[in-house]
Amino acid sequence: MSLTEQVLPRLEPVPPVDPSTAGARADGDGGADVRPRPPRRTRPTLARLARQPGLLLAWTVLALVALAAAVPELFTDHDPLRPVGPRLTAPDSEFLFGTDNLGRDLFTRVVYGTAESVQAVVVAVLVGLVVGSLLGLLAGYLGGWVDDVLMRVVDVLLAVPALLISLAFITALGFGTVNIAIAVGIGNVASFARVMRAEVLRIRGSAFVEAATFAGIGRLRLLARHILPHTAGPVLVLATLELGLALLSVSALSFLGFGAPPPAPEWGSLVAGGRDYLAAAWWMASIPGFVIAATVLSANRIARSVNRHQVSAF
Amino acid sequence: MITYAFRRLGHALLVLWATFTATFFLLYVLPGDAALSKAGVGGDGATLSPAELARVRADLGLDQPVVGQYATALLHALRGDFGTSTQTGAPALSMYVEAVPETLKLAGAALLLGLVAGTGWALLAAWTRWRLLRQALLALPAVGVSIPTFWIGLLLIQVVSFRWQLLPAIGNDGVRSLVLPALVLAVPTAAMSAQILSRSLEATLHAPYVETARARGASRSRVLLRHALRNSVLPVVTALGMTAGHLVGGSVIMETVFSRSGVGAITVRAVNVQDTPVVLVAVVFAAVVFVGVNLLVDLLYPVIDPRIQLRTARRTGLLRAGVAT
Numbered sequence: 001m002s003l004t005e006q007v008l009p010r011l012e013p014v015p016p017v018d019p020s021t022a023g024a025r026a027d028g029d030g031g032a033d034v035r036p037r038p039p040r041r042t043r044p045t046l047a048r049l050a051r052q053p054g055l056l057l058a059w060t061v062l063a064l065v066a067l068a069a070a071v072p073e074l075f076t077d078h079d080p081l082r083p084v085g086p087r088l089t090a091p092d093s094e095f096l097f098g099t100d101n102l103g104r105d106l107f108t109r110v111v112y113g114t115a116e117s118v119q120a121v122v123v124a125v126l127v128g129l130v131v132g133s134l135l136g137l138l139a140g141y142l143g144g145w146v147d148d149v150l151m152r153v154v155d156v157l158l159a160v161p162a163l164l165i166s167l168a169f170i171t172a173l174g175f176g177t178v179n180i181a182i183a184v185g186i187g188n189v190a191s192f193a194r195v196m197r198a199e200v201l202r203i204r205g206s207a208f209v210e211a212a213t214f215a216g217i218g219r220l221r222l223l224a225r226h227i228l229p230h231t232a233g234p235v236l237v238l239a240t241l242e243l244g245l246a247l248l249s250v251s252a253l254s255f256l257g258f259g260a261p262p263p264a265p266e267w268g269s270l271v272a273g274g275r276d277y278l279a280a281a282w283w284m285a286s287i288p289g290f291v292i293a294a295t296v297l298s299a300n301r302i303a304r305s306v307n308r309h310q311v312s313a314f
Numbered sequence: 315m316i317t318y319a320f321r322r323l324g325h326a327l328l329v330l331w332a333t334f335t336a337t338f339f340l341l342y343v344l345p346g347d348a349a350l351s352k353a354g355v356g357g358d359g360a361t362l363s364p365a366e367l368a369r370v371r372a373d374l375g376l377d378q379p380v381v382g383q384y385a386t387a388l389l390h391a392l393r394g395d396f397g398t399s400t401q402t403g404a405p406a407l408s409m410y411v412e413a414v415p416e417t418l419k420l421a422g423a424a425l426l427l428g429l430v431a432g433t434g435w436a437l438l439a440a441w442t443r444w445r446l447l448r449q450a451l452l453a454l455p456a457v458g459v460s461i462p463t464f465w466i467g468l469l470l471i472q473v474v475s476f477r478w479q480l481l482p483a484i485g486n487d488g489v490r491s492l493v494l495p496a497l498v499l500a501v502p503t504a505a506m507s508a509q510i511l512s513r514s515l516e517a518t519l520h521a522p523y524v525e526t527a528r529a530r531g532a533s534r535s536r537v538l539l540r541h542a543l544r545n546s547v548l549p550v551v552t553a554l555g556m557t558a559g560h561l562v563g564g565s566v567i568m569e570t571v572f573s574r575s576g577v578g579a580i581t582v583r584a585v586n587v588q589d590t591p592v593v594l595v596a597v598v599f600a601a602v603v604f605v606g607v608n609l610l611v612d613l614l615y616p617v618i619d620p621r622i623q624l625r626t627a628r629r630t631g632l633l634r635a636g637v638a639t
Contacts, residue, residue, distance in 0.1 A: 156332045159601045163563035167585050171593045172340050248462055252567055255464050256582055278468060279476045289465030296460045
């Protein structure tokens with residue numbers, strides 16, 4: 001929630017950008033060229049990426065993570081659950097990330113654990129997005145006592161730290177990756193609900209909604225066809241911001257041992273598994289942890305760039 | 315002033331009641347059976363006869379309808395009785411409260427460390443003139459909030475405790491064992507307050523009165539420390555409630571990483587064995603911390619910033635704190 005809280009204020013005051021100035025900014029201003037540039041909205045994204053090595057790296061990391069989640073076989077021939085070498089081998093050319101206390105290849109386990117972790121993150125963000133948007137939509141559109149009640153619910157969700165909300169849900173639902181994902185998603189509902197409600201309130205007052213109302217369009221259709229599409233931008237930007245945070249929460253819960261049961265690899269539980277071998281095998285906890293950190297950083301870096309380019313992107 | 319305070323207090327109590335209610339219903343519609351899990355813990359895996367099970371159920375009040383259970387639980391909770399822990403049989407509240415001091419030490423140290431480091435960092439970034447360094451200083455806090463704290467903790471244990479043998483890796487004895495966990499727990503707090511303060515400083519440094527101070531010949535440090543800082547610090551104060559919430563959540567992870575005792579450790583153990591009364595206490599306690607800090611901050615606004623009248627404090631303060639939108 002921290003990052004969201006910080007970036008949210010920036011969502012609102014984005015002024016409508018004149019395409020020509022937007023182009024100039026993306027070109028890296030300060031050129032001698034003072035002629036008014038023709039608006040170039042469809043400038044190649046790759047060229048822009050090449051000028052931002054950090055962003056390029058972030059996209060590369062996320063692409064690799066997505067690939068590992070989809071086809072783990074591509075990266076390794078080993079079995080993630082079976083010993084393939086001597087125990088506790090330090091990382092070398094054969095075992096890139098070393099082996100664990102049972103002789104299983106850590107790289108293979110990280111690669112195969114990707115799918116589970118990525119799935120959990122996607123589910124978590126989707127739960128937050130769908131439930132939160134629905135609450136925000138209803139609160140903003142219906143107003144009155146519905147708004148009051150729903151916003152008190154949001155108050156409660158904000159008053160309890162996300163991790164404790166998740167823990168309460170895990171107590172109720174039981175362990176497992178999907179349950180972790182749902183629990184994290186519920187913890188994110190509040191921020192989505194608030195953004196959605198603010199957007200609906202903003203759009204509900206605009207002239208075209210009034211016109212549509214006078215044209216005799218039903219309330220549901222008005223909501224679905226005229227209001228909802230206009231709220232998509234900020235809500236989707238928030239969703240990209242939540243991706244990194246969701247991975248942090250999911251892996252923290254999995255680290256605490258509430259994820260998939262032991263033999264199955266999962267990023268957070270791999271770190272937890274290395275905890276008992278901190279002195280003997282530094283790689284067991286450090287490397288999976290590094291993978292988590294790199295992925296979160298990449299996701300946040302991309303989210304920030306999306307947030308910045310929001311106006312031109314949507 | 316008095317009416318304002320009462321209205322805020324009313325809202326705070328409403329949120330607490332709603333937290334209790336929501337958590338109660340969440341935990342008591344769960345698929346597991348509290349009677350069974352209690353019997354399982356107490357009876358060492360031995361199966362109970364249906365009659366005994368029914369007796370355990372009646373003891374726990376589980377044979378009552380849910381609404382009745384809720385009413386009883388709420389009345390008892392108001393008197394400070396949250397039921398007994400299903401794992402130890404001790405009263406859940408006192409079991410939890412006994413662990414509070416340890417966590418308070420950890421969270422308090424982390425809060426202090428985080429606020430000081432965050433403020434220093436933001437000031438340093440604002441002070442730096444070399445553009446490249448300045449941008450690096452401004453960018454780093456974003457990294458600080460992206461790195462899993464449990465990972466930083468484990469890395470520090472490896473290096474500081476095992477390789478250099480400087481500080482104990484685990485446990486609760488004394489100040490030395492507090493250093494590492496507090497340091498790690500302070501990282502997100504520092505990063506967050508540095509980000510908030512940086513943004514607020516940015517705005518303040520462009521204010522006309524800062525220009526005036528500069529024109530009158532005040533040195534850079536004087537402008538920054540005497541004129542800009544005081545006016546920029548309000549958003550950080552506003553975020554204190556949220557920060558406190560993060561610290562409660564973060565201490566759960568830190569106490570696991572560093573094998574410390576405290577409320578975090580108790581919470582994790584309670585979740586592990588579905589000890590619902592203790593989980594309920596943990597959630598309500600976290601809400602009390604958040605609501606309490608926010609209430610305090612709201613009431614302190616006019617003291618910190620005399621420009622804020624209470625009527626406006628209600629609006630700006632609450633909106634920014636995210637309590638009532």
